[in-house]
Amino acid sequence: MRDRDTGGRPRNARPRDAYGRxxxxxxxGVPTMPDELDLDAAGxxxxxxxxxxxxxxxxxxxxxxxxxKSCPPEERPLWRALAQLAVxxxxxxxxxxxxxxxxxxxxxxxxxxxxGPSFGLDLPAVSRTAVSERDLRL
Numbered sequence: 001m002r003d004r005d006t007g008g009r010p011r012n013a014r015p016r017d018a019y020g021r022x023x024x025x026x027x028x029g030v031p032t033m034p035d036e037l038d039l040d041a042a043g044x045x046x047x048x049x050x051x052x053x054x055x056x057x058x059x060x061x062x063x064x065x066x067x068x069k070s071c072p073p074e075e076r077p078l079w080r081a082l083a084q085l086a087v088x089x090x091x092x093x094x095x096x097x098x099x100x101x102x103x104x105x106x107x108x109x110x111x112x113x114x115x116g117p118s119f120g121l122d123l124p125a126v127s128r129t130a131v132s133e134r135d136l137r138l
Contacts, residue, residue: 019093020058033062038070041119044079048086049138057093057136061086074116078123081110082138085130092134104131 003013014022015029023029039047044067051060061083068079088103108127121138130136 016058018056018058020061020090021094030056030059033059033066037063037066039063039067041067041071041075041117045119045121045138048082052086052089052136052138055093057086057089060136061090077110077114078116078118081107081114082126084110085126085136088130089134089136100134 014025015027016022016032018030044063047063048060051057051063064079064083064086068076068083071079084103084107088100088107091097091099091103108131111123111127114123126136126138
């Protein structure tokens with residue numbers, strides 16, 4: 001049975017480890033991002049950078065995904081691709097190279113096609129580091 005909030009929306013209240021794997025109820029996990037997280041582009045990048053520097057790509061993915069869901073439509077491909085890179089790193093850290101490669105392929109393809117605002121990011125460099133070094137630098 002899934003955890004639900006008071007409005008009936010699914011929420012996962014299980015604690016998670018640093019790579020986002022669910023832990024048993026009652027275990028001590030690392031803090032996750034609040035469901036109502038609402039950051040502007042600069043705040044999103046700052047928080048994602050902080051989490052990536054702490055080797056918490058799953059949590060960086062949550063931050064990037066929150067922006068993807070709340071940003072203007074023309075920016076959605078950017079934030080979705082960055083979130084996919086972060087979750088690709090999550091799969092890499094969990095030992096799922098095939099899943100990581102699939103996400104990296106999709107995300108780098110989408111970043112290469114993206115023509116909207118990049119908020120100071122060097123998108124080709126972001127793609128290269130994620131794929132070749134298995135490290136995401138925003």
